[in-house]
Amino acid sequence: MSGVIDEVLRPADLAQALALLAEGGGRRRPIAGGTDLLVQAKEPGAPPRGLVDLWGLDELRGITAEPDRIVVGANTTMTEVLASELLRAEARCLWDGCYEAGSVQIRNRATLGGNAANASPAADSVLGLIALGAEARIASVRGERRLPVEELATAPRRTALAPDELILAFSFPRAGGRSAFARLGQRRAQAISKVSCAIHAQLDDQGCVQAARVAFGAVAPRVVRSPGAEAALRGHSLTDPSARAAAAVAARADTAPIDDLRSTRAYRSEMVGVLLTRLLVRLAGEA
Ligand SMILES: Cc1cc2nc3c(=O)[nH]c(=O)nc-3n(C[C@H](O)[C@H](O)[C@H](O)COP(=O)(O)OP(=O)(O)OC[C@H]3O[C@@H](n4cnc5c(N)ncnc54)[C@H](O)[C@@H]3O)c2cc1C
Numbered sequence: 001m002s003g004v005i006d007e008v009l010r011p012a013d014l015a016q017a018l019a020l021l022a023e024g025g026g027r028r029r030p031i032a033g034g035t036d037l038l039v040q041a042k043e044p045g046a047p048p049r050g051l052v053d054l055w056g057l058d059e060l061r062g063i064t065a066e067p068d069r070i071v072v073g074a075n076t077t078m079t080e081v082l083a084s085e086l087l088r089a090e091a092r093c094l095w096d097g098c099y100e101a102g103s104v105q106i107r108n109r110a111t112l113g114g115n116a117a118n119a120s121p122a123a124d125s126v127l128g129l130i131a132l133g134a135e136a137r138i139a140s141v142r143g144e145r146r147l148p149v150e151e152l153a154t155a156p157r158r159t160a161l162a163p164d165e166l167i168l169a170f171s172f173p174r175a176g177g178r179s180a181f182a183r184l185g186q187r188r189a190q191a192i193s194k195v196s197c198a199i200h201a202q203l204d205d206q207g208c209v210q211a212a213r214v215a216f217g218a219v220a221p222r223v224v225r226s227p228g229a230e231a232a233l234r235g236h237s238l239t240d241p242s243a244r245a246a247a248a249v250a251a252r253a254d255t256a257p258i259d260d261l262r263s264t265r266a267y268r269s270e271m272v273g274v275l276l277t278r279l280l281v282r283l284a285g286e287a
Pocket residue numbers: 029030031032033034035036037038039054060074075100101102103106109110111112113114115116117118122123124125161165166167168190191192193
């Protein structure tokens with residue numbers, strides 16, 4: 001039998017939303033766009049639950065440029081990301097991830113908070129957030145805390161969030177540099193990624209990589225960084241073929257793809273290197 005939604009609560013503000021979650025004792029779940037949660041609620045064996053509807057909470061919306069950081073509210077939809085010239089210019093890997101995700105209808109409802117809290121290893125906006133060094137701002141009735149986005153998901157559909165905690169926003173430094181995202185799916189639209197990659201690189205005056213953050217999706221139980229690829233790129237030009245090759249090898253070693261209905265382990269492992277190389281070519285301005 002599929003699960004039952006037996007109450008839908010619409011808090012007037014953030015404080016009330018946090019109180020409703022705390023009172024729910026783990027039985028109530030936050031819902032934002034509903035594009036994951038309402039699908040999962042129909043799964044056989046899904047427990048009955050109450051929902052705390054976040055959609056109307058203005059405190060969770062908005063894209064703000066601070067002097068040193070950009071803050072993106074958890075309720076920000078992928079469509080709103082795509083409408084932001086600021087994010088297109090300064091957070092291209094996040095923008096590209098939202099551009100590639102779902103369909104217009106899904107992107108109109110899909111929020112960044114929901115994408116991250118759903119903890120899919122293929123969550124397209126999460127790679128960009130990790131590559132940008134984003135932290136999640138998290139709140140409950142007990143107070144606020146911050147967590148690097150790469151530590152938010154612990155396993156498929158499992159997070160480090162307590163049942164009464166909400167993601168308020170994501171925040172990342174305005175570090176400059178170049179970034180990009182690419183993914184492979186069965187089709188260009190409405191297909192979950194088989195493999196995805198995001199990179200953010202800061203270059204010195206000679207065009208050498210000072211620092212890089214590389215994230216992969218759908219090739220581990222959660223979105224993961226590749227410390228080996230990041231180290232292989234450091235100090236080298238983006239056009240250096242041996243650095244590109246070393247980064248691709250290291251990235252394969254840092255990921256652990258599986259066989260499933262969407263793809264095979266061997267194909268995914270091969271494409272980890274291919275996607276990273278394609279992004280390095282793009283960042284170098286060669287494509
Ligand atoms: C047809 C279809 C195609 C899709 N294609 C893609 C795709 O290409 N790429 C991709 O990445 N995803 C895809 N998705 C998945 C989904 O659309 C995204 O994960 C989306 O971003 C989820 O956001 P939401 O607001 O709808 O989350 P919801 O369904 O409302 O919630 C998802 C989870 O997050 C929790 N949650 C929501 N907001 C918060 C918050 N502020 N704090 C704490 N927890 C919170 C909920 O409790 C729930 O566990 C697709 C889904 C469908 C149905």
